[in-house]
Amino acid sequence: NAGVTQTPKFQVLKTGQSMTLQCAQDMNHNSMYWYRQDPGMGLRLIYYSASEGTTDKGEVPNGYNVSRLNKREFSLRLESAAPSQTSVYFCASREGSLLVEQFFGPGTRLTVL
Amino acid sequence: DQQVKQNSPSLSVQEGRISILNCDYTNSMFDYFLWYKKYPAEGPTFLISISSIKDKNEDGRFTVFLNKSAKHLSLHIVPSQPGDSAVYFCAASDGNNFNKFYFGSGTKLNVKP
Numbered sequence: 001n002a003g004v005t006q007t008p009k010f011q012v013l014k015t016g017q018s019m020t021l022q023c024a025q026d027m028n029h030n031s032m033y034w035y036r037q038d039p040g041m042g043l044r045l046i047y048y049s050a051s052e053g054t055t056d057k058g059e060v061p062n063g064y065n066v067s068r069l070n071k072r073e074f075s076l077r078l079e080s081a082a083p084s085q086t087s088v089y090f091c092a093s094r095e096g097s098l099l100v101e102q103f104f105g106p107g108t109r110l111t112v113l
Numbered sequence: 114d115q116q117v118k119q120n121s122p123s124l125s126v127q128e129g130r131i132s133i134l135n136c137d138y139t140n141s142m143f144d145y146f147l148w149y150k151k152y153p154a155e156g157p158t159f160l161i162s163i164s165s166i167k168d169k170n171e172d173g174r175f176t177v178f179l180n181k182s183a184k185h186l187s188l189h190i191v192p193s194q195p196g197d198s199a200v201y202f203c204a205a206s207d208g209n210n211f212n213k214f215y216f217g218s219g220t221k222l223n224v225k226p
Contacts, residue, residue, distance in 0.1 A: 042216035104156030
């Protein structure tokens with residue numbers, strides 16, 4: 001039981017390049033999330049998927065797109081990376097309904113030069 | 114503007130003593146609160162939660178207190194152990210949407226042996 005896995009662990013991009021961050025969970029959870037963590041800012045919600053087939057914007061969605069590929073997988077895409085997107089990205093999942101606990105992956109450290 | 118604030122970036126406590134971590138929020142609609150713990154290079158892990166119908170919730174060495182009139186919550190760890198050294202995040206939701214939690218910036222706790 002791996003929980004929430006994220007790939008890659010580290011990535012360096014040049015401004016304007018694109019990339020996709022992958023996330024998968026094996027807990028049969030309904031809801032999945034993408035957060036970014038910046039120094040002094042805590043975690044901020046980028047996008048979430050309340051259930052398979054749905055996605056919604058969070059606090060800071062600009063510059064990102066997401067895909068809920070199936071119940072297990074939720075990817076985050078940067079179409080044209082900018083230095084302001086340098087951050088640590090966390091994926092999380094939640095069983096859903098009234099169970100509030102989110103389970104987080106280990107994070108992806110992204111640097112955009 | 115951050116709706117959830119943790120004004121102490123760091124806290125140092127002697128092993129065996131009490132650790133008190135504080136969190137303030139501005140949105141009076143928030144009625145569900147969580148604490149997460151994060152070790153370096155790992156994702157956050159859920160610690161304890163409280164809903165606004167309670168003013169205290171206890172789980173072993175961890176107790177969360179909620180003061181709704183002051184829009185303030187605190188996490189007490191008694192007794193503190195070196196393994197508790199981590200960054201602690203509080204998070205809040207308005208309860209209508211458990212998909213949207215707002216996180217504070219975190220407090221780094223150091224428990225000295």
